[in-house]
Amino acid sequence: MDGNANDILGVTAQAEIIKKERKANNAWNKLKRNRTAMFGLIIICIMVFMVIFADVISPYDPNVIDLGNTYVKPGNMGHVFGTDEFGRDLLSRILYGSRISILVAVGATLVGGIIGLFLGLISGYAGGITDSIIMRVMDGMMAFPFVLLSILLMTILGSGVFNVILAIGISNVPIFARIVRGQVLVVKNEEYCNAVKILGASHTRLLFSHILPNSISPIIVQATLNVAGSIISEAALSFLGLGISQPTASWGNILRGGKDYLVTAPHIATISGFFILITVLGFNLLGDGIRDVLDPKMKK
Amino acid sequence: MSEKSILQIKNLSKNFKLRRSKLFEKPQELHALSNISIDIEEGETLGIIGESGCGKSTFGRCIVNLHRASYGEIIYNGTNIVNKKGSKLKELRKDIQMIFQDPYSSLDPRKTAGAAIEEPMKIHNISKGTDSINKVSSLMQEVGLDSQYIYRYPHEFSGGQRQRINIARALALNPKIMVCDEPVSALDVSVQAQVLNLLNELQRKHNLTLIFISHDLSVIKHVSDRIAIMYLGRIVELCRAEEVYNNPMHPYTQALLSAIPPESPFEKHQQIELKGEIPSPIGEQKGCSLSTRCPYVMDKCFAQTPELSEANEGHKVACFLY
Numbered sequence: 085m086d087g088n089a090n091d092i093l094g095v096t097a098q099a100e101i102i103k104k105e106r107k108a109n110n111a112w113n114k115l116k117r118n119r120t121a122m123f124g125l126i127i128i129c130i131m132v133f134m135v136i137f138a139d140v141i142s143p144y145d146p147n148v149i150d151l152g153n154t155y156v157k158p159g160n161m162g163h164v165f166g167t168d169e170f171g172r173d174l175l176s177r178i179l180y181g182s183r184i185s186i187l188v189a190v191g192a193t194l195v196g197g198i199i200g201l202f203l204g205l206i207s208g209y210a211g212g213i214t215d216s217i218i219m220r221v222m223d224g225m226m227a228f229p230f231v232l233l234s235i236l237l238m239t240i241l242g243s244g245v246f247n248v249i250l251a252i253g254i255s256n257v258p259i260f261a262r263i264v265r266g267q268v269l270v271v272k273n274e275e276y277c278n279a280v281k282i283l284g285a286s287h288t289r290l291l292f293s294h295i296l297p298n299s300i301s302p303i304i305v306q307a308t309l310n311v312a313g314s315i316i317s318e319a320a321l322s323f324l325g326l327g328i329s330q331p332t333a334s335w336g337n338i339l340r341g342g343k344d345y346l347v348t349a350p351h352i353a354t355i356s357g358f359f360i361l362i363t364v365l366g367f368n369l370l371g372d373g374i375r376d377v378l379d380p381k382m383k384k
Numbered sequence: 385m386s387e388k389s390i391l392q393i394k395n396l397s398k399n400f401k402l403r404r405s406k407l408f409e410k411p412q413e414l415h416a417l418s419n420i421s422i423d424i425e426e427g428e429t430l431g432i433i434g435e436s437g438c439g440k441s442t443f444g445r446c447i448v449n450l451h452r453a454s455y456g457e458i459i460y461n462g463t464n465i466v467n468k469k470g471s472k473l474k475e476l477r478k479d480i481q482m483i484f485q486d487p488y489s490s491l492d493p494r495k496t497a498g499a500a501i502e503e504p505m506k507i508h509n510i511s512k513g514t515d516s517i518n519k520v521s522s523l524m525q526e527v528g529l530d531s532q533y534i535y536r537y538p539h540e541f542s543g544g545q546r547q548r549i550n551i552a553r554a555l556a557l558n559p560k561i562m563v564c565d566e567p568v569s570a571l572d573v574s575v576q577a578q579v580l581n582l583l584n585e586l587q588r589k590h591n592l593t594l595i596f597i598s599h600d601l602s603v604i605k606h607v608s609d610r611i612a613i614m615y616l617g618r619i620v621e622l623c624r625a626e627e628v629y630n631n632p633m634h635p636y637t638q639a640l641l642s643a644i645p646p647e648s649p650f651e652k653h654q655q656i657e658l659k660g661e662i663p664s665p666i667g668e669q670k671g672c673s674l675s676t677r678c679p680y681v682m683d684k685c686f687a688q689t690p691e692l693s694e695a696n697e698g699h700k701v702a703c704f705l706y
Contacts, residue, residue, distance in 0.1 A: 280503065282448050282449075282450060284476060284478070
């Protein structure tokens with residue numbers, strides 16, 4: 085009886101310890117302890133808030149032209165961020181523009197990341213002819229300058245926000261595919277992959293439960309950088325008249341428009357540039373944090 | 385020997401194709417294993433010893449189907465397992481497991497100890513939920529790990545503990561045969577003994593058949609019932625463990641044993657030295673693999689390859705001297 089009671093006590097005590105450890109190791113709790121990542125997350129939350137409530141917060145209609153009040157400096161005449169060359173309220177344009185810019189940036193990264201991840205996994209894992217075919221196609225895509233490739237895709241797809249996302253996303257695919265393939269090639273030759281094979285694991289289990297988690301870090305870093313790049317890419321396409329057409333605001337085309345008045349009205353380019361900067365910073369910080377959390381060797 | 389054989393290996397060969405260096409050259413072959421035949425008895429520990437590059441690990445990996453043998457048969461339960469695929473192979477995996485040399489790299493760094501041990505049960509749908517957690521903790525206790533470590537990651541363990549996790553993971557499927565590919569060579573000597581004793585204990589408890597690969601003569605002596613000595617992809621001598629040390633017959637075995645330093649400085653010790661290097665396993669192999677270095681070499685040795693044949697009772701040698 086005595087031994088039994090001790091045994092039960094031992095088991096419950098163990099269970100307590102297990103529970104505690106599990107709680108401490110929970111990914112979300114680890115992320116919460118990471119201050120820079122939380123800062124990034126807060127920035128992204130503010131951006132999402134802007135995206136959702138753009139039409140509620142905006143003091144003016146972003147597309148109404150007021151030629152009597154062009155180049156108003158920030159803070160004057162009821163315009164917090166001033167006005168642009170057509171007298172449109174910059175704050176309202178930034179708010180509405182966030183909808184397009186963040187959607188395009190995140191969307192294009194997701195499209196490029198998911199397709200690239202998939203192709204890279206297949207290519208690296210299968211090897212041989214499959215690998216050669218996929219990678220040669222990727223090399224071919226990489227050989228095209230980005231803008232040319234996007235122009236090609238935009239002419240095929242036609243204009244519109246979703247087509248911009250597709251075009252930028254597809255032109256990002258080769259970068260992801262290469263990174264993923266390189267990682268898979270390294271990881272699949274690790275001894276633990278052999279060990280799992282001997283246990284009888286299927287290809288899908290090996291790929292998604294062992295190879296993918298062990299190759300995710302550089303992919304996350306690339307994805308956060310890609311969010312930044314996609315905002316700029318969208319601006320480039322808009323500038324060429326292929327992306328989001330005027331008068332619809334996006335951060336990219338506000339920045340492009342402001343560039344011509346950098347001397348007379350520097351606030352247009354600087355404010356829109358600042359928002360791009362902050363968004364990119366937010367994604368980068370969060371990305372770094374997620375990468376650290378996913379790596380069990382990082383203690384804090 | 386009256387014991388029942390569990391695994392019969394017949395004429396097992398493994399060749400690796402080498403990459404061509406010129407466009408129209410005939411691709412060369414590396415003969416990692418040539419014509420290995422051996423019966424492994426149920427419940428025994430077969431030690432396999434040889435210098436690096438002699439094909440011991442390839443042999444182990446062929447048995448667990450990590451490498452596909454080029455020729456020959458491995459017969460388990462009456463069927464040839466060399467060309468098994470899909471669900472039949474998966475079924476077979478339950479019975480034949482392996483422990484690797486490096487305990488750290490054979491564990492996924494992103495999986496906790498518990499998850500690693502649980503994985504085989506998940507793969508084969510053996511148990512779920514709390515049942516599997518209980519099983520994991522009882523396995524951990526069996527291999528001498530505190531079950532409170534269940535949520536720790538491999539990098540938080542010591543080398544010996546990691547190897548225990550590997551052993552627990554292999555045991556989770558209740559295998560009949562366990563291939564141990566130098567399981568202790570990456571560990572400290574003090575920890576080596578612990579892990580070896582653990583393996584011995586588990587073998588008795590689960591009636592395991594161990595195929596124990598090592599390059600360490602003292603380790604092999606400690607664990608094995610029978611010992612096979614490999615040289616350049618062939619088994620040159622096979623006998624009971626004591627016989628190897630008391631009555632080595634093959635010239636290579638004699639040379640190998642004479643390399644053990646004497647225990648006392650006053651002991652008379654004559655080292656047999658094999659001159660020259662191991663011949664290359666690439667290309668066609670002719671004659672006895674030791675013929676270029678053997679002190680007792682005869683003309684016959686260059687032309688023919690000696691087969692592994694019984695010289696004394698239960699003592700097989702591949703040499704023309706006997």
